[in-house]
Amino acid sequence: MREPAANPEPFEGDAEERRLIDRSAQGDQDAFRQLVQRYHRLVISVAFRALGDMGRAEDVAQEVFLKVYRGLPGYRHEKPFVHWLHRVAGNAVTDAVRRVKPIISLDGLEQPPPSREADPQDMVARHDLQRAVRHEIAKLPPHYRDAVALQVFAELSYEEIARTLEIPLGTVMSRLNSAKRLLRDRLGPLVAESQPSMPPNTRPDRAVPFHRGQR
Amino acid sequence: MSTHGMALDRLAPYADDALSLEERAAVQRHVQGCARCMLELKRLLELNAVLQALAPAPPASSAAFWLRLRARLPRPASFLRVGGFRPGRRPALAFALACVLALTLGTGAFAAGTSLPDSPLYPLKRMEERLQLDLAFAPQARFQIEVQLANERLREARAMSGLGKTMLAAASLRDFNQLLSRIAPRLSNDDLAAFQLQLTALQQVSNVHRDDASGLIASQLGLSGEPTPSTAQAGDSQGLGNGGTDDGQGNGGVPGDGHAYGKGHGKGPVQKPN
Numbered sequence: 001m002r003e004p005a006a007n008p009e010p011f012e013g014d015a016e017e018r019r020l021i022d023r024s025a026q027g028d029q030d031a032f033r034q035l036v037q038r039y040h041r042l043v044i045s046v047a048f049r050a051l052g053d054m055g056r057a058e059d060v061a062q063e064v065f066l067k068v069y070r071g072l073p074g075y076r077h078e079k080p081f082v083h084w085l086h087r088v089a090g091n092a093v094t095d096a097v098r099r100v101k102p103i104i105s106l107d108g109l110e111q112p113p114p115s116r117e118a119d120p121q122d123m124v125a126r127h128d129l130q131r132a133v134r135h136e137i138a139k140l141p142p143h144y145r146d147a148v149a150l151q152v153f154a155e156l157s158y159e160e161i162a163r164t165l166e167i168p169l170g171t172v173m174s175r176l177n178s179a180k181r182l183l184r185d186r187l188g189p190l191v192a193e194s195q196p197s198m199p200p201n202t203r204p205d206r207a208v209p210f211h212r213g214q215r
Numbered sequence: 216m217s218t219h220g221m222a223l224d225r226l227a228p229y230a231d232d233a234l235s236l237e238e239r240a241a242v243q244r245h246v247q248g249c250a251r252c253m254l255e256l257k258r259l260l261e262l263n264a265v266l267q268a269l270a271p272a273p274p275a276s277s278a279a280f281w282l283r284l285r286a287r288l289p290r291p292a293s294f295l296r297v298g299g300f301r302p303g304r305r306p307a308l309a310f311a312l313a314c315v316l317a318l319t320l321g322t323g324a325f326a327a328g329t330s331l332p333d334s335p336l337y338p339l340k341r342m343e344e345r346l347q348l349d350l351a352f353a354p355q356a357r358f359q360i361e362v363q364l365a366n367e368r369l370r371e372a373r374a375m376s377g378l379g380k381t382m383l384a385a386a387s388l389r390d391f392n393q394l395l396s397r398i399a400p401r402l403s404n405d406d407l408a409a410f411q412l413q414l415t416a417l418q419q420v421s422n423v424h425r426d427d428a429s430g431l432i433a434s435q436l437g438l439s440g441e442p443t444p445s446t447a448q449a450g451d452s453q454g455l456g457n458g459g460t461d462d463g464q465g466n467g468g469v470p471g472d473g474h475a476y477g478k479g480h481g482k483g484p485v486q487k488p489n
Contacts, residue, residue, distance in 0.1 A: 048272030177227040
């Protein structure tokens with residue numbers, strides 16, 4: 001009985017991943033374990049940024065991997081696995097945000113994230129704002145929502161979003177532009193109030209790129 | 216498209232620094248002379264600041280995550296053959312199993328399956344769990360279910376302590392301790408460490424229960440300093456008993472005949488006790 005190594009295998013590129021995917025599709029749970037090990041952090045991270053709560057993020061990440069496991073037999077390597085995973089995760093997290101909203105807004109069950117902020121009122125206000133932002137993103141029309149979720153929750157660059165959604169880069173730009181202007185309108189004064197330190201003549205050349213580098 | 220229209224259509228990519236140099240320069244030239252675009256850009260930068268403030272996820276244990284996920288994966292072919300039990304041969308048990316399935320798949324059961332101790336459905340969930348355990352004849356199947364249940368108790372304790380319901384959290388943690396004392400001898404070091412990690416993440420819960428569990432885990436980890444490869448392999452062929460192929464396969468699970476075999480967890484000797 002040949003046993004796999006207990007430690008995460010080093011990434012060996014597409015061939016190794018392809019093997020894991022094919023074996024997982026045939027029901028090999030140990031191969032799937034290695035896939036999960038490889039991508040668990042990524043999915044949790046997307047879910048946590050979307051939900052702001054580790055318990056719920058893990059629940060949604062579990063759903064994502066269950067969907068992936070069930071979908072693997074139909075996966076044909078026509079596009080990179082990670083793109084598919086990002087789309088499944090993006091849909092699952094925005095669905096989850098829409099699902100949980102009524103509960104948390106009614107009785108405020110969601111716990112504010114731990115923070116060293118001195119002013120608790122400030123913390124609560126920021127927490128409400130983040131909840132509103134997440135919810136507004138989840139409520140966007142689907143083609144806007146997908147692009148924004150990939151940028152904001154999955155932290156993908158414009159090029160990565162284009163490849164993941166299989167649309168031209170120019171389309172990503174237009175969609176994110178329209179989506180974020182819409183988002184900004186819907187959030188209205190909430191956003192401005194949260195930015196008292198923003199200088200009135202913000203210089204465009206000091207714009208901070210949104211994404212945090214390539215993955 | 217007019218210069219204004221072009222700039223207005225590229226303000227978000229501009230704010231995200233996603234434009235080519237030429238495009239960037241063109242947008243910048245326009246924005247500096249256009250009050251409306253300047254305002255719109257400022258609004259988008261404000262939005263970006265909010266989006267960037269969304270907190271990144273804290274570190275998460277992949278081992279604990281996998282334990283929970285593994286228990287939920289569909290099992291092709293051998294799904295109904297829990298521990299070598301064949302529905303066709305034992306009609307009475309087949310009927311009982313069908314009833315349980317009907318119960319668990321019927322109304323409300325999904326909600327019960329994930330319900331928390333403060334939910335009215337919680338007693339139903341615990342009842343389902345007991346049925347599940349009673350129907351798992353093979354020690355290996357029981358063990359897997361107990362691992363899953365231990366995870367579930369921890370999840371409940373975490374949720375309850377998050378809500379400030381310390382009594383319920385403590386109750387879940389106490390049940391976790393009972394399960395842990397049964398499964399600990401067969402858990403791999405990875406699994407033990409994963410449980411330990413989750414325990415330390417628990418806040419506001421009775422320290423007594425938490426320390427009990429931590430002590431148990433520590434003693435298990437200590438015991439396994441000298442792995443015993445011979446015992447780990449000896450059990451392999453015995454657990455497959457009744458033609459069931461589900462026990463030893465594919466999931467890194469413990470070879471299944473119920474004896475304590477050190478803590479190879481189906482992986483042979485444990486190399487890294489951490």
